[in-house]
Amino acid sequence: MSERSGKTGSTRREFLSKSLVAGGAAMVAGKAAAAGDPAITQVQPWAQMLGEGVDARPYGTPSPFEAHVVRRNVPWLTADPVSSVSFTPLHELDGIITPNGLCFERHHAGIAEVDPGEYRLMINGLVDRPLVFTLQDLLRFPRENRVYFLECAANSGMEWRGSQLNGCQFTHGMIHNVMYTGIPLRLLLEEAGVKTSAAWIMPEGADAAAMTRSIPLEKAMDDCLVAFRMNGEALRPEQGYPVRLVVPGWEGNMWVKWLRRIEVGDQPWHHREETSAYTDLMPDGRARRFTWVMDAKSVITSPSPQAPITHGPGHTVITGVAWSGRGAILRVDVTLDGGITWHQARMSGPSFDKSMHRFYYEFDWDGRPLLLQSRAMDSTGYVQPTKEKLRELRGLSSIYHNNGIQTWAVNEQGVAENVEIS
Amino acid sequence: TPVLADGFGLGRDATPDEVAAWDIDVRPDGQGLPEGRGTVAEGEEIFTAQCAVCHGDFGEGVGRWPNIAGGQGSLADEDPVKTVGSYWPYLSTVWDYVHRAMPFGNAQSLTDDEVYALTAYILYLNDVVLEEDFELSHENFTEIRLENEDGFYMDDRDTLEVPQLTGEPCMEACKPSVEITMRARVLDVTPDTADDDAAA
Numbered sequence: 001m002s003e004r005s006g007k008t009g010s011t012r013r014e015f016l017s018k019s020l021v022a023g024g025a026a027m028v029a030g031k032a033a034a035a036g037d038p039a040i041t042q043v044q045p046w047a048q049m050l051g052e053g054v055d056a057r058p059y060g061t062p063s064p065f066e067a068h069v070v071r072r073n074v075p076w077l078t079a080d081p082v083s084s085v086s087f088t089p090l091h092e093l094d095g096i097i098t099p100n101g102l103c104f105e106r107h108h109a110g111i112a113e114v115d116p117g118e119y120r121l122m123i124n125g126l127v128d129r130p131l132v133f134t135l136q137d138l139l140r141f142p143r144e145n146r147v148y149f150l151e152c153a154a155n156s157g158m159e160w161r162g163s164q165l166n167g168c169q170f171t172h173g174m175i176h177n178v179m180y181t182g183i184p185l186r187l188l189l190e191e192a193g194v195k196t197s198a199a200w201i202m203p204e205g206a207d208a209a210a211m212t213r214s215i216p217l218e219k220a221m222d223d224c225l226v227a228f229r230m231n232g233e234a235l236r237p238e239q240g241y242p243v244r245l246v247v248p249g250w251e252g253n254m255w256v257k258w259l260r261r262i263e264v265g266d267q268p269w270h271h272r273e274e275t276s277a278y279t280d281l282m283p284d285g286r287a288r289r290f291t292w293v294m295d296a297k298s299v300i301t302s303p304s305p306q307a308p309i310t311h312g313p314g315h316t317v318i319t320g321v322a323w324s325g326r327g328a329i330l331r332v333d334v335t336l337d338g339g340i341t342w343h344q345a346r347m348s349g350p351s352f353d354k355s356m357h358r359f360y361y362e363f364d365w366d367g368r369p370l371l372l373q374s375r376a377m378d379s380t381g382y383v384q385p386t387k388e389k390l391r392e393l394r395g396l397s398s399i400y401h402n403n404g405i406q407t408w409a410v411n412e413q414g415v416a417e418n419v420e421i422s
Numbered sequence: 423t424p425v426l427a428d429g430f431g432l433g434r435d436a437t438p439d440e441v442a443a444w445d446i447d448v449r450p451d452g453q454g455l456p457e458g459r460g461t462v463a464e465g466e467e468i469f470t471a472q473c474a475v476c477h478g479d480f481g482e483g484v485g486r487w488p489n490i491a492g493g494q495g496s497l498a499d500e501d502p503v504k505t506v507g508s509y510w511p512y513l514s515t516v517w518d519y520v521h522r523a524m525p526f527g528n529a530q531s532l533t534d535d536e537v538y539a540l541t542a543y544i545l546y547l548n549d550v551v552l553e554e555d556f557e558l559s560h561e562n563f564t565e566i567r568l569e570n571e572d573g574f575y576m577d578d579r580d581t582l583e584v585p586q587l588t589g590e591p592c593m594e595a596c597k598p599s600v601e602i603t604m605r606a607r608v609l610d611v612t613p614d615t616a617d618d619d620a621a622a
Binding site (some may be wrong): 137333 | 433436449476488498504508527587592594595597602
């Protein structure tokens with residue numbers, strides 16, 4: 001196994017150092033094989049000494065060998081880390097559930113630290129009776145458990161004009177997928193009594209950005225949740241503790257965190273986050289507004305620039321995730337040659353509407369360069385487009401909603417790179 | 423707290439003072455605007471003291487902080503400049519956003535009159551009003567129109583894109599050949615790689 005240069009160096013060194021720490025696994029195939037693998041023939045410390053007791057880790061954390069599996073940010077993207085974004089390390093994850101501590105963050109005024117005892121949710125506007133709820137009140141409503149993806153409208157936005165960031169964490173990591181426990185928003189609105197003239201709602205956050213968005217009442221009454229748990233535990237502060245809005249299938253900006261108020265109205269509010277931002281500029285200088293749904297999308301998470309092939313030729317596992325705001329993902333195709341020939345991937349794990357889906361494609365790699373792509377198809381028959389097709393439809397300045405097919409070029413050494421192809 | 427007759431009987435009535443404290447949003451038709459007024463000249467003074475450090479003396483933006491003036495006519499250009507003057511459809515959004523979220527780090531510290539004055543100054547920076555003694559108030563607010571009000575249209579993906587992108591895709595011999603046309607490593611802007619390269 002030869003040392004590699006370039007962008008994947010860190011990942012490779014992390015891999016090697018982990019192997020060495022674990023007992024020289026890299027030697028197994030070499031001269032040590034005859035004498036036996038010291039990972040087996042020598043008594044390891046963890047096989048001899050006592051470990052920590054059950055009182056040592058009241059809230060467990062990952063193994064120190066997984067310390068590199070963290071959110072990352074891209075400092076040059078924004079003026080300040082307080083109104084900015086961090087990225088989920090998709091290349092290190094499997095299955096469909098994102099661990100709470102790794103869910104990407106997007107704040108507009110930093111992480112609000114809300115005292116649950118002082119938490120209040122107000123419903124006002126075109127309702128029979130404006131109401132105030134405490135957190136204790138909310139815990140007395142009937143609850144639902146749902147798995148949904150939350151994707152930032154700007155996910156992959158830096159890639160509109162070409163390959164820029166080298167790793168799926170950065171190109172596709174403004175997404176997470178968790179099980180939410182919450183109250184159907186419909187029940188809260190019905191508690192206040194929505195007037196017949198109502199057509200829109202406006203959720204508002206309690207942070208210093210006081211985030212607001214306009215949402216049609218039809219969506220609010222359909223599948224939105226007022227959530228207070230993610231993956232079984234309370235929301236993390238950076239995800240809106242104690243309460244956030246869940247807007248299944250729709251762009252992440254609308255999932256208002258630290259939710260303090262829901263106003264009911266008869267028109268949209270055209271606030272900053274649906275005029276200046278989260279509108280999509282088209283080539284003629286006009287812009288789409290209210291582009292809510294996130295279209296079908298996928299990405300191969302391994303191999304990828306941060307997760308090179310380190311085992312050499314032979315049996316190789318390609319894996320990735322796919323999702324659609326319009327429904328479930330029934331099928332993902334994978335190509336090894338840049339889209340000349342496609343193969344149907346194997347889906348594994350639960351398949352929920354508006355949730356991430358996990359796919360695998362296993363093959364015998366002959367060591368030749370690969371041009372890897374994945375192509376999602378959702379339950380409506382929509383097929384994930386190429387970037388070229390999206391640019392033909394929308395030009396280069398729309399920033400948001402880039403669901404184009406991603407290409408990784410894998411060379412003979414197994415190093416993967418973010419590229420665009422003809 | 424009386425139990426409500428309908429529903430689950432959870433929550434309590436919001437008082438008018440509570441609703442007034444949190445219901446601060448403003449719509450394009452002026453709904454939600456409080457009484458108040460402020461001039462361009464007053465706004466310039468506030469802007470210089472509280473806003474210019476990030477947004478620049480003329481709204482041009484400092485570093486990566488947002489520019490809020492200029493760029494008129496650039497929206498179809500290769501590098502469009504999207505500002506209040508060139509892009510934003512409604513003045514109400516300026517009033518609402520400045521009032522609810524600015525200054526960054528000291529939100530909801532401006533009085534209603536100060537927000538009117540700042541909004542007037544932002545109009546002046548964008549050449550929407552030309553006189554320094556122009557006064558913006560709750561009375562003349564909805565008379566002001568921004569240039570790009572008609573520059574937006576409802577999401578049309580369902581009719582324009584979805585039909586083109588739906589159906590059985592090609593599986594075999596989909597194109598004659600493939601070439602790499604662009605590489606992220608050439609740009610070299612991915613974080614946490616410079617040190618790694620040095621160490622390699």
